[in-house]
Amino acid sequence: MTDATADPRSGRAARDGALQRGLKKRYAREARFRFYGLFAIAIAIGFLVLLLGRIIEQGHTAFTASQITVPVYMDPARIDRDYPQGTNFQLLVAQQQLARMGVVDDAQGTQATAYRTLLSSELKFRAADLVRRDPSVIGQTVEITAPMSDDADLYYKGEITRDEDAALRRVSDRQMEWLDDLKRDGSVTSGFNTLLFTQGDSTEPELAGVLGAVVGSALMLLVTALIAIPLGVGAAVYLEEFARKGRITDLIEVNINNLAAVPSIVYGLLGLALFINFAHLPRSSPLVGGLVLALMALPTIIIATRSSLKAVPPSIREAALAMGASRTQTVFHHVLPLAMPGVMTGTIISMAHALGETAPLLLIGMVSFVPGIPGAITEPAGALPSLVYIWENASELAFHERTAAAILVLLVFMIVMNAAAILLRRRFERRW
Structure with a gap:
């Protein structure tokens, strides 16, 4: 009786065949994943081109x-x-x-x-x-x-x-x-x-311009920046560097994250109740608009600043403390300057987000017809998002082309602000 011995070459061939089939499946999955990603990007770019093309087509005249x-x-x-x-x-x-x-x-x-x-x-x-x-x-x-x-x-x-x-x-x-x-x-x-850029709003389309809304938005963002940036950065620095970890800080962190997801119209209701009905601040003014947008921008600035502070290596803190620096000196002389690119990026992006908000402005009266150019933060003023809303709802056909033109002006402002954030981050960012 003879023992049947298996050919070792056949087993190796089987293993090689299984390996090749596995590699083919893996490469196929990778190819499908790349295709899905490129397809999704193509759809997004297509919708963006369609949107911008429609706006430019309607507003270039x-x-x-x-x-x-x-x-x-x-x-x-x-x-x-x-x-x-x-x-x-x-x-x-x-x-x-x-x-x-x-x-x-x-x-x-x-x-x-x-x-x-x-x-x-x-x-x-x-x-x-x-x-x-x-x-x-x-x-x-x-x-x-x-x-x-x-x-x-x-x-x-x-x-x-x-x-x-x-x-x-x-x-x-x-x-x-x-x-x-x-x-x-x-x-x-x-x-x-030229009247489109040198005049305020008007009941006659040929005389209507965006200057009043641009000045109103600028004054509103100025109030927002003066309030939200110091408070947001200060709160983030305290929570990340000085506050003791415990239930209270955990509760604060959860609420900050929740506030960042609250619909903007809720902030409009809060501003209407708090700043207008209770504090009796002037309605339709950049002051009230800036205060409302500051409340809305605070959570975003705090989250972005804390993320930037966390990105600074612990060795920077340890080295500063080892050289005899106090906790405050370590944070403000070493950690915060190194985190500043991320802080500036988050701040500018939150300001750009606030610039495009419309719902809070509708509730505080900044949707009213305001002719002329505002000269102070307490005077009635419009804003670019609310101007778009007013013109689009006007009955005259000529206002519709000006609506698209105002959208283009608003997009230019937002693109400039986002580009500034990207440039600042690339210019001052450090790789660890």
Whole structure:
């Protein structure tokens, strides 16, 4: 009887085959994981491009505007030298323009009224200001440059066309003919819309600008930074470096983490109850807005600062203490300076987050129409997020393109702040 011996080569081949199959499965899993990751990134980039593309498509026209330059005879019979603001310069210009074209108006002035709607009310203010500064222009013919009305501007931008139903559009066929004539004779020109960046909010779209909201947001962030940064950094330093570990500090840490996840509208309700109804601070002011956003930013700043302090190696503390430094000197002379890049990054990101908040501002009254530019933190003011909300809900079509333009301005501010955080971190970060 002979013993059957197994061929050692067959066993080795089987093991090699199993190993190869295992390697193939592992490589396949890695390839699928990379594909899923790239696919997720592609979807995110696609949605981002779609969002930005839609905003740019809708808002890029707001950065240009049409303006008219017309000769105006300052009729002494119709202009009050002492009170030029009372003169209807729009109607005066409309009648003179129709007369130059040889158009005979009816007794009700229907044609002049229709022509007047193509001119912005800014023409009236500029003409009155010219008379007030130099009364000698009365009786003379002077040229005045002013924006066109929002409907006329939309027509020149192609947003209003003859293809639309005449009953639904706000510019009639006759008005379109007048606008074409003005464009042909060079009376109307298009250029950069400086009013968008030099004016506050207005009920007339062609005169509305973002400067008031930008100043309001800047004042609000100033209040937020002056309150939230010292309190947040100080609280984080105490909790991480000086406070004794126990139930009380554990409870505080849990509450700080929970406060960071509280919806922003809750902070708006708190600000409404505490700062307006109880403390009677001025409603719709950057002071109240800054206080509310400071409460909202505090947990984020505390968490970011504590994480930065924890990242400093314990050897830094031990070396400073071994050289005779006190606990306070160790923290403020060695640990905190080394953690400062992370602290600055977390602070800037929390400020950028506060800049884009809308819900708390709605509850404290910063959604109201506020013309002009605020000059102090206690004056009524708007903010960029609330301005976007107001313009998007306006009935005039021209406000919608300005809504997208305001979003672009807000995005630029947030991109600049986030880029500053990244640059500061890369510039001062130390690798341990």
